[in-house]
Amino acid sequence: MPQFVIEREIPGAGRLSQDELRDVSEKSLAVLGELGPDIQWMHSYVTDDKIYCIYFSPNEDLIRDHARKLGVPADRVSAVRGMLDPDKYR
Numbered sequence: 001m002p003q004f005v006i007e008r009e010i011p012g013a014g015r016l017s018q019d020e021l022r023d024v025s026e027k028s029l030a031v032l033g034e035l036g037p038d039i040q041w042m043h044s045y046v047t048d049d050k051i052y053c054i055y056f057s058p059n060e061d062l063i064r065d066h067a068r069k070l071g072v073p074a075d076r077v078s079a080v081r082g083m084l085d086p087d088k089y090r
Contacts, residue, residue, distance in 0.1 A: 007076040014048040
């Protein structure tokens with residue numbers, strides 16, 4: 001299944017508490033449950049003002065539908081075309 005990186009601009013994201021991150025994660029999982037098994041959240045990286053999420057999805061439209069229903073931005077959705085792994089080149 002295609003993999004995507006979602007860039008979400010959320011000012012102050014790095015200052016969100018663990019409880020706030022848990023709450024949005026639980027809401028995200030509930031929306032994913034409504035959308036069905038075709039879309040999967042793998043993990044996310046929280047930086048100062050952005051959250052980068054890794055998803056498997058058959059298409060970008062389903063990711064954007066998830067973001068709308070969740071009420072969080074999906075400012076940039078990029079399809080992964082390849083992966084570099086340092087272990088592969090050692």
